[in-house]
Amino acid sequence: MKAATVRRSSAKRVQRRGQSAEPAPPLLLSSQLIFNIGFYAVVPFLAVAMREDFGMGAMAIGVVLGARTFAQQGLFLFGGVLSDKWGARQSMIVGCLVRIAGFLTLAWATDFPMFLIGAIVTGIGGALFSPALQSLVGTAAARDSIPGAAQDGPGNRDTGKDNKGSSLFALVVVCGEVGAVVGPLLGSLLLHTGFDTSLLTAAAVFALMAVVFWVFLPKTPAQHPGTAAKLPAAAPPSGLWSCLREKGFIGFAAFYSVNLLAANQLYFGLPVEMERSGAGSSSLAVVFAYASLLTITLQWPIARLMRKAGPGTALPLGFSLQASGFASLAVLALFPPPGALPTLPAMLLVTGLALGNMCVLPMAMGLVLEFSAGRPTGAYYGLLASAGGLAVVIGNTALAPLYEEATEPSSMAAAPWLLLALLGVTSAVFIGKFIPKPSGIVAARTASSSSR
Secondary structure, three states: OHHHHHHHHHHHHHHHHHHOOOOOHHHHHHHHHHHHHHHHOOHHHHHHHHHHOOOOOHHHHHHHHHHHHHHHHHOHHHHHHHHHHHOHHHHHHHHHHHHHHHHHHHHHOOOHHHHHHHHHHHHHHHHHHHHHHHHHHHHHHHHHHOOOOOOOOHHHHOOOOOOOOHHHHHHHHHHHHHHHHHHHHHHHHHHOOOHHHHHHHHHHHHHHHHHHHHHHOOOOOOOOOOOOOOOOOOOOOOOOOHHHHOHHHHHHHHHHHHHHHHHHHHHHOHHHHHHHHOOOHHHHHHHHHHHHHHHHHHHHHHHHHHHHHOHHHHHHHHHHHHHHHHHHHHHHOOOOOOOOOOOHHHHHHHHHHHHHHHHHHHHHHHHHHHHHOOOOOHHHHHHHHHHHHHHHHHHHHHHHHHHHOOOOOOOHHHHHHHHHHHHHHHHHHHHHHHOOOOHHHHHHHHHHHHOO
8 A cells, every 4th residue: 555655656746747847937037037147247348358458459359259149140050950959958058068168268368269269169159058948938938828738827828819929038038138237237347356257257157057957957858839739731841950941931030030130230330320420439338228228118018019919910010110210310310410419319220129129029939839830949949040140241241331431421321221221121021921820830739738
């Protein structure tokens, strides 16, 4: 009798472990927050350290920063594929360890080659971590939207028409933005004791994260909702690289990539505008703080509204808002800046970009669940990010000579902003043609749920 009781108790523990095989949303949200704090405590100050502590020139700094970005964005697809192959837990732990190695290399660096190697290794760590985290968020969001699943997740309390995953992704965006605000504040405090202190502190943060993932993330890849059911008949064959054979998703990723190109102009084009308006680089911090405040306060309510409206409305609206921000700056670039408020053009640009991104990003992240149709999502999120990285490389290369002529009020100063506005309008018009119909995946999820 006692042995039978022990066996039943063990069976219940195993069943409970199986039911909790997917990490809770709070763990995923806190992971995004801590990840961004550790990242932004270091990377914004890398150029300062290279210039002031080691006397390196603009070319060396530009190569190091560009190599880091390219290593991360360019390898997102491979990071996503590895996440699907290894499981998100292992991919995130390895990503933390690789980023620690990158930070330690930067701490030991005294010359350009070592800084370059450290920056590239740091980027690779992000490419391993982020697609895996996005895949887990997508799995949690999809789980909460399945009929008969646990009813305590955010997806079940929100009754929007489509894209139930967008709500959880909106919270991820908010947590990431909070980390992007807190990280530089922490980094600026640590910088007083030397850049090495910032690097070692960030390495300790990622070491702690690796331990948390080792303890709390499931050791086996969580089952993706819908995998137990047949995939829709129109779906491409399964496989680690199946996203590359799905023309609809490639088209969606191509037009969505304009969102990352637009956001990147906060770092590439906005300083040019601040020079044109006479506001100076010292005002950049104010503008960035304004952008973060908008995202932190408005992302959640806007995501809820866009979810009720559906992706057919949210995505075109978001890209239209971004296009309007660029168009307003194109008009104002023709005239001398307002003396009383020289940052007004920049504020209008940031408002359009931030509001547009708040409409687009959570909705697009949630739509990946529809494209994947129950297949592992790491490669899908990786391809979406890599497409954005490619758009940034190509777009910034085309915009660079136009920005050279945009430092003084003139018709030429409007050229880069008009080009960006045109790209935004193009995405607003055409991305709707690539939005997947949810009927197939909803049927697959329902069948999966009823078969449990």
